[in-house]
Amino acid sequence: MTGRPTITQLAAELGIAPSTVSRAFTRPNLLKPETVALVQKAAEAAGYVPNHHARALSTGRAGAIGLIVPDIANPFFPPLVRAAQNYASDLGLSVxxxxTDEDPNREDRLISRMAPQVEGLIVVSSRLASSRIRQIADSQRVAFINRDVPETYRVLLDTTAAIRSALTHLAELGHRRIAYVGGPPQSWANKQRHSAVDNFTKAHALEVMHFSADPGTYEAAKALGDSVAASGVTAVIAFDDVIAHGLMGGFAAAGVEVPKDVSVIGCDDTLATTTFPALSTIAVNVGAAARRAVAALSENPGSTSLTGARVIFEGTLVLRGTTGPVRSASSPLTLEPELDYPTTGSVQVRRGSDS
Amino acid sequence: MTGRPTITQLAAELGIAPSTVSRAFTRPNLLKPETVALVQKAAEAAGYVPNHHARALSTGRAGAIGLIVPDIANPFFPPLVRAAQNYASDLGLSVxxxxTDEDPNREDRLISRMAPQVEGLIVVSSRLASSRIRQIADSQRVAFINRDVPETYRVLLDTTAAIRSALTHLAELGHRRIAYVGGPPQSWANKQRHSAVDNFTKAHALEVMHFSADPGTYEAAKALGDSVAASGVTAVIAFDDVIAHGLMGGFAAAGVEVPKDVSVIGCDDTLATTTFPALSTIAVNVGAAARRAVAALSENPGSTSLTGARVIFEGTLVLRGTTGPVRSASSPLTLEPELDYPTTGSVQVRRGSDS
DNA sequence: TCTTGTTTTGCAAACGTTTGCAGAGAAAAG
DNA sequence: CTTTTCTCTGCAAACGTTTGCAAAACAAGA
Structure with missing residues (x-):
């Protein structure tokens, strides 16, 4: 009759108090087992399902988290969304x-609009100014992924070490002139990868050239193929796999062969082995990052904001078919052995193991 | 102090009634302009934002819709999710x-769990049994996408006509033996495409062979490359672009050239021009479908279920680089001209124009 | 049988809105 | 100056839960 059955209706039907019915679901151990059985049977029969809004109003817990991404159509995000949603679901949370469509204003609006109606927010690859981010982090429960603003709760997919490995590998194959082809300039990951390349090449006397695919699409990268090839580099590291893939398309069109003429390494491992040749890349554990962020939000649900933390998952180099020895037979370089970066006290380093 | 400011606090602060404050936001035309200005200023200053749960509880409107997909990592879905979310956002709805991870049980559970807390549900490519779907449609506000169960509200991306065009095109290029490589067997789209191919080939005396990539991944399809090539077909239509792409990978590995040795046509246009050669495919307006579904849910918000409807958006053939004349020079077939299928009264046919 | 203690249940307030109804003014009409 | 009609605002109930507190029921110890 009157839509979905409520706790009160169930109670009336059974001749008991609404509070008892409520407890049958939320604190069954407080009740006589027979009572909870009774209630459960009646609930089942009537098709009762609890009203989340009423519960949220009463308890102050929203039972949901918000997830904000710049562009769900970018293949980097779906696995992350998936992992977040699965894990949240395990915790009884909806997402x-x-x-944001890569638009900072839209992002800001969305954050304000969602924040009050959820347990907390996960903001991935934020395009907001650092000052604004800190402000938001002060008053909202929000975990950032791939955006490194001090004092906020952030989980970072760090590719620095993997990029060093990649460059070492390239150097050992004899490569001396290397290109970095960047992505979205506002992106933390892009800046991080950019400087990882810079630092390493500087330290080891490799020559580096910078390009940037804007926007970071296949087409933009493909269009860059000619100039990258013409620059005389023998290897390229791309901001991500789609740019790497676009580059490969551009190279193919220009008659430049991969990896014979030029080696290519991507990032994020979003394409797996679907390119030809299969793309060497830096794999990154988005699932672990997503789960960590969800967990952070679900912990101490009371507080009005998250305490700052910097959680790091390191990427790993995965070699496939797009890397090979440099064409011109220059002697392979031998680099001094890599030393592990010391990890400062406040930094947790984890190697992601996916479940 | 005590968390977010509420309507009651604002009211007390201004010395007016909570109802007035409420009306300042929801029915400003009932109030003296100065009053609403006053309230708005105070709200702004205090950083007031309405509590969705309380509102939902009071009005019975959830202000949100649910979107259920089998696998967000499949490139077919992100654009759909994106369009749905954007449009919902315009309508003031969250999503x-x-x-479901392709799991019918999980899907069923998710539907039951979400339904009560939202305005309505959009279920994409449902893997549920038709009987269960009809049952659900009876008691919940739900719009299905790409699942054709009578009496439900459903929006379908129809590729039948486009497949006929595709086959016509192939026949004109001289192809006589054609393969259809299917995807998820429970998928409505797969069945639809399968029989579209069957019907046409039967009617025009073309030879057809059926294969199935299970699961519908790049790898599975790639592994199928050998047998498809060995079957002697000169053209293949794949359930979707990722299978088409996988096939191309398999063909390349087997030394079979596309389109010289075999033509391939994909479906859904999820890969655009990122394959080599660029994939000929059937483009489909997922955005329009998503928007239609969202609109359906936002209309007559009162009702307990949606009235049955069958909204159709037709796909269109887009020819790129993977189709060419058959290798062995058999004479091109001339087919009798296509006739438009009559559309029965209850069927609305639309050609999607994206905004 | 009377305490005392423990387990089980009920009462009622609270969460933050919205909204039907009615009261208070003010303006218009007589 | 009274009545009528509007326009604007306030009161209070309602939405469906949860939960602190207290009452009731029962068990156990004396």
Whole structure:
């Protein structure tokens, strides 16, 4: 009759108090087992399902988290969304998804709009100014992924070490002139990868050239193929796999062969082995990052904001078919052995193991 | 102090009634302009934002819709999710996203769990039994995408006509033996495409062979490359672009050239021009479908279920680089001209124009 | 049988809105 | 100056839960 059955209706039907019915679901150990059985049977029969809004109003817990990404159509994000949603679901949380379309204003609006109605927010690859981010982190429960603003709760997919490995590998194959082809300039990951390349090449006397695919699409990268090839580099590291793939398309069109003429390494491992040749890349554990962020939000649900933390998952180099020895037979370089970066006290380093 | 400011606090602060404050936001035309200005200023200053749960409880409107997809990592879905979310956002609705992991039980559970807390549900490519779907449609506000169960509200991306065009095109290029490589067997789209191919080839005396990539991944399809090539077909239509792409990978590994030795046509246009050669495919307006579904849910918000409807958006053939004349020079077939299928009264046919 | 203690249940307030109804003014009409 | 009609605002109930507190029921110890 009157829509979905409520706790009160169930109670009336059974001749008991609404509070008892409520407890049958939320604190069954407080009740006589027979009572909870009774209630459960009646609930089942009537098709009762609890009203989340009423519960949220009463308890102050929203039972949901918000997830904000710049562009869900970018293959980097779906696995992350998936992992977040699965894990949240395990914790009894629903997830609101929103897409900012790479627009900082839209992102800001979405954050304000969602924040009050959720347990907390996960903001991935934020395009907001650092000052604004810190402000937001002060008053909202929000975990950032791939955006490194001090004092905020952030989980980072760090590719620095993997990039060093990649460059070492390239150097050992005899490569001396290397290109970095960047992605979205506002992106933390892009800046991080950019400087990882810079630092390493500087330290080891490799020559580096910078390009940037803007926007970071296959087409933009493909269009860059000619100039990258013409620059005389023998290897390229791309901001991500789609740019690497676009480059490969551009190279193919220009008659430049991979890896014979030029080696290519991507990042994020979003394409797996679907390119030809299969793309060498830096794999990154988005699932672990997503789960960590969800967990952070679900912990101490009371507080009005998250305490700052910097959680790091390191990427790993995976070699496939797009890397090979340099064409011109220059002697392979031998680099001094890599030393592990010391990890400062406040930094947790983890190697992601996916479940 | 005590968390977010509430309507009651604002009211007390201004010395007016909570109802007035409420009306300042929801029915400003009932109030003296100065009053609403006053309230708005105070709200702004205090950083007031309405509590969605309380509102939902009071009005019975959830202000959110649920979106359920089998696998967000499949490139078919992200654009759909994106369009749904954008349009919902325009309508002032948030969207809950859930991923069923292709598991019907999980799907069923998710539907039951989400339904009560949202305005309505969009279920994409449902893997549920038709009987269960009809049952659900009876008691819940739910719009299905790409699942055609009578009496439900469903929006379908129809590729039948486009497949006829594709086959016509192939026949004109001289192809006589054609393969259809299917995807998820429970998928409505797969069945639809399968029989579209069957019907046409039967009617025009073309030879057809059926294969199936299970699961519908790049790898599975790639592994199928050998047998498809060995079957002697000169053209293949794949369930979707990722299978088409996988096939191309398999063909390349087997030394079979596309389109010289075999033509391939994909479906859904999820890969655009990122393959080599660029994949000929059937483009489909997922955005329009998503928007239609969202609109359906936002209309007559009162009702307990949606009235049945069958909204159709037709796909269009887009020819790129993977189709060419058959290798062995058999004479091109001339087919009798296509006739438009009559559309029965209850069927709305639309050609999607994206905004 | 009377305490005392423990387990089980009920009462009622609270969460933050919205909204039907009615009261208070003010303006218009007589 | 009274009545009528509006316009604007306030009161209070309602939405469906949860939960602190207290009452009731029962068991156990004396």
């Amino acid at each position: 609101f998804l929103a897409d | 809950f996203l859930a991923d």
